[in-house]
Amino acid sequence: MFSNFWMTLISPVIIGAFISKYFATGELSKFTLGETVLFSLSAFLHLVFTSVLLSSSTRKSVTQEVEKLIKQNKIFRKIVIPKASQMYQNLKFQQTVSYISTLELENLIDEINDSNNTDCTSARVSADLGKILSPLVKYRAELFGYSSTALYNFALYLYNESTAQLELKWRSHDDRLVTTGRSWKPGFGHVGLTYILDEIKICHDITRSTELSVSSSTIGDEHKYKSFLSMPIKDSAKLSSGSKPLGVLVFTSNESNQFSLERDKMLGLTIAKLLSIYLDKRFGARP
Known part of the structure; x- marks a missing residue:
């Protein structure tokens, strides 16, 4: 741009000539008419080009801010x-789900x-647990x-103390999933680890x-139960010996990264607490 050319090359030369002339004569009145017109016009042009450069710089800054806001807006719309x-x-x-399960628990407590608490068969307990967990x-x-x-x-x-x-x-599982219904010893598998570590x-x-x-004991588990989330069922009444769960x-899935502790922890612990209340109410101690 000519304004940049003026500010970097022409303007310094004219300013230098003006200063040299002024110090040589010592008075502005000794400037010729042509010199006065030249220096006055140069001063005017200098102010104009300074204004142009300042305006251009401001527009560039505003443009950059607008582009930044547009980029942030795209991130918000696509991700956030x-x-x-x-x-x-x-x-x-x-x-x-928490509300429905809580209502089911309240109904079961009323029934008990x-x-x-005369109807305490294994089938009845399983049915009750299904009501709480079905949501x-x-x-x-x-x-x-x-x-x-x-x-x-x-x-x-x-946990069965006798065994x-x-x-x-x-x-409850997917119909395509073949299960064995195995039991776990404390410390073995993710079920046993969750229990022993509480x-x-x-x-x-x-x-x-x-x-x-090492603790996964059956070949093929890694394909059926690739990811999992396990919660201990606390003994809320503190009636059992040893304060064990x-x-x-x-919860398991055959796909990796199915669960998120940040997303699922509170729900899992809430349901586990409801189960704890039911079991303590139903059995009065460890089942």
């Missing part, structure tokens, strides 16, 4: 807003109180993002887990 919407929908379903099965896609190809498996294991094993008490456990991909590489609630 969809993720926030997904989190909101997930939270809404978590609240719904009305019957003086998880129904809304598994909305809660955990199960796809049509994912094989879900939800199971509840309760010293965690035995399967309730299960803390929530998550594994995004069992084939990459060093903690479970009553059992373990397990």
